[in-house]
Amino acid sequence: MWTFNNSSPVFLQLATSIEDSILSGEFCEETRLPSAKEFSESLNISPATALKGMGLLLENGVVFKKRGIGMFVRQGAKRLIAARRRREFANTHLLPVLHEAKKLGMTKSDLAALLEATPYI
Numbered sequence: 001m002w003t004f005n006n007s008s009p010v011f012l013q014l015a016t017s018i019e020d021s022i023l024s025g026e027f028c029e030e031t032r033l034p035s036a037k038e039f040s041e042s043l044n045i046s047p048a049t050a051l052k053g054m055g056l057l058l059e060n061g062v063v064f065k066k067r068g069i070g071m072f073v074r075q076g077a078k079r080l081i082a083a084r085r086r087r088e089f090a091n092t093h094l095l096p097v098l099h100e101a102k103k104l105g106m107t108k109s110d111l112a113a114l115l116e117a118t119p120y121i
Contacts, residue, residue, distance in 0.1 A: 002043060010045055014053030019062065019081045022073055029078060033063060033071045060084075 002017045004010050021027045034042070036050040043050070054071055057063045061080060063071045074080075101111055 004043075004045070011049050011053035011056065014039065014043070014045070014050060015056045018053070018057060019085075022062070022077050023081055027073050029073045029075050031073055032069070033073065035070055 002014075004013045007013075018027065018033065022029075027033060033054070036047050036054055039045070039050040039054070040047040054063065058065060058071065062074060062077045064074050065071055098111075106114075
């Protein structure tokens, strides 16, 4: 399923991976997620780590809990995740680029032309 690295805590990587799966449609809104135990067994991580990652999604309003049944993807989760990630992208990646472009005297038209000329995946 997923592999983890040492770049950040595993619970954060798990939460991000679940969000990625929601964005891709692998986990649809209103559907049940695997339990923390199921995640821990399939990913070879501790149940506490899996629970912490899922708890983060619960805190962020991405999932909701049905007592005795499990965690479910909240209606609107895809939109919520995408909006938050767009803000993070702008702050982390776009603002530094815009500051550098300003130092170089580039206009919005210059940036647009540069984007158009750059291959996109």
